[in-house]
Amino acid sequence: MNCKKYFTNLPQLIPDWNNSCSSIYRRTKEIHRNYHHSEMDKSTKKTSSEPAAPPSSNNFKCPLSGLFAINKPSGVTSMSLLEAMKELFFTSKLFVENPEPYEIQTGTNENGKGKKSRKNKYWQKKNQAKAIKVGQGGTLDPLASGVLIIGLNSATKKLSNCLDCSKSYRTIGILGCKTDSYDSDGKVVGLSSWKHVKPEEIRKECQSIKGEHWQIPPIYSALKMDGKPLYEYARNNIPLPRPIEARRCQLLEIEMVDWKESGEHSYKWPTEMISEEESKIFQLAENLVKQTGIIKSESTKLKNNQTENGPEKFNESTKREPSLEQEENNPKKVKLVDGSSGNSEAQSSIKNQPVAPESKDVVTMDDNGKSPVFTLEMTVSSGTYVRTIVHDIGQAVSSAATVVSLIRTRQGDFSLDTESDTSNRTGGSKTLPCIDWSVFEKAIQSRSNGSDYPPNEAGLRKWEQELLKHIQVS
Template sequence: MPKVSISSFPVSGLFGVVKPTGPTSMSIVNDLQQLIARSKLFVDAEKLEKIKGKKIDRKRGKFGKEGVKVGQGGTLDPLADGVLVIGVGRGTKKLNEFLNCTKEYRTTCLLGCETDTYDSEGSRVRVAPWRHVTRDRVESNLTTFTGQIKQVPPIFSALKMDGKPLYEYARKGIPLPRPIEARDVTVHSLSVTEWLGSQHPYTWPDKELSSEEKQALEAALKGVEEGAKVADELEPIPANFEDEKPSAFVMSMKVSGGTYVRCIVHDLSHAVGSAGHVVTLTRARQGRFVLASKEDEDRECIPWEVFERALSDVGEQDDEGWTEWERQVMEHLEVV
């Protein structure tokens, strides 16, 4: 792959960032743009002169007319962390290839509770028995979700049906005109890597759908599923188990582009006779960009802390005029 040389500046390219849990992908891009727009690595001297002396303002979002184009190759929700591919300049034209590439994830499922978003950021839809679920029971159901499978996106999503977002049907109690179309995806591998049992810090969300919201969801689902019901399936609490935590487990998977990790967790929880939702989600690989290198062509990502420090204080330049974050990018950059 092309290497950065002194005579090649400014450049366009791709590099990976380790996104932390919390911020949105777009906020990461906007913050990076503040740094990139002030770097001779990506911007020519004439443009740099125009913005000389302007301070970084992270509240402004996109830098403006002087800023070089920056984009990302596949959104991670605030809950999720891990690999986020960044394109700069002509590199943004290469970002589409990362939407359908092979990806690897690690995720933690918390049993006994289903949410509208299929993760801990959402509201509780229903609770279900979970004490009967064992590691063996989960693992015996993994083959159902491995290989070429069909996934049905959640009804609480922005996907549209007849011009209306699915979540609008669910929230307003409008019957779906037809079933949500299943999507073909490929799960190359799927395994339980750790059974946490009750030894974990996770809890069910405090937010809960109201009775009216549950009735609206039922009405929407009855358009395609006769007798659809949204209700808790409570189980008796054994003596001395009032403070018992629901079981959780960690899975690793390698999947094709377009795969809903949350759907795998949701559907697998149903398959074992329970309910479940995602409480942690890490993207460990997106194409050739990885958290930990396994193959020669892999490109490791830069920790977000490197850029966070630069946004607060860009720091001292070395003998060649580069700051810490620029050196890190140069070491990991794929020039386009």
């Protein structure tokens, strides 16, 4: 079949052949230009360093993903707050499509017993809520309060970026008492005289410990090896399989900002004393560390300038901290001490600690509440134990000290400071604010009482509005 004649006669078949070709050409060129501009816009968005704008009440993707921070209260675990929040997410259209409440329908099986129907819409929503991923970028101990970064859904992958950044703390230490955990949630191990300690000595120690140090966590309550706490080795009289590995940390800034004598504060030592059996185990654990020794890893790198435990388990120390359980024959490790002695600067943030002078003052629990407290503000690298710093300062001034208050005031870009406070910082850098936990707490209490806060015009409750206002979408 000869098709050539058909193509030759094509202009005759179409009345306005030339205009049609010109129109097609112009339309093709317009499509190409629009496509080129859209690709340029995408490229600009990818390379932009500006944070993504929070989604509006009418413009969000379900389920919601992103990073935000709450102001954690003292006295509760971080994980318990996350679990409570997931119950709220289950009722929100930010995370579940059409989250209307459904009654639980029950049927009867062959035995006549009640059984929840798998096809019930309630359980469909429940399973949808279970699929919501919630993680934290560095937990806080129950005693501690302040900035707690939370990741939702796909943004949980970004929580690792929160692990290696610097953190700022405000902590209060009380003199005269030593506990097994170095804070007031622990048990009292010993009491020491404090009357000779002056505020100037604390300030001097703060200046002397700035910079890089090697640190070990509280021996009795925090140290583990091969997944087993050190007190288990001591209790069973088992030698440690290898030396303790010190953690590298850096005190970027530290300053004593307040000092209060007895009568000017209400803080007291914890009242629970360590038992006689626990005291023996505590001494054995300390002896085990001294006998085995302490080593430091030169492969541990500080990441102070990045803007510290994600979804897995994290503590005041971080997931990215150097492990205490690495192999003894690691060629990158350097043994600090010869022989069996574990005494070295790696045991403490304080160098050349003085030997406590003999004191005629006998300190008992009757003196509880009579010792002064000091307040420290510090900015530290990832992996720093604030409790250990306070404990070491107490030892350095020939006394003892334990943490009675700990607030994380900043972590990376998130801060407790208001916008006006952050604008006064050096360089005018601004940080992202936190959502106060009371916002979620009121919503949780309303649900438990069978009521709920009235939504706004967009159908969003107060806590949902605050979340959309603060979240950094991924």
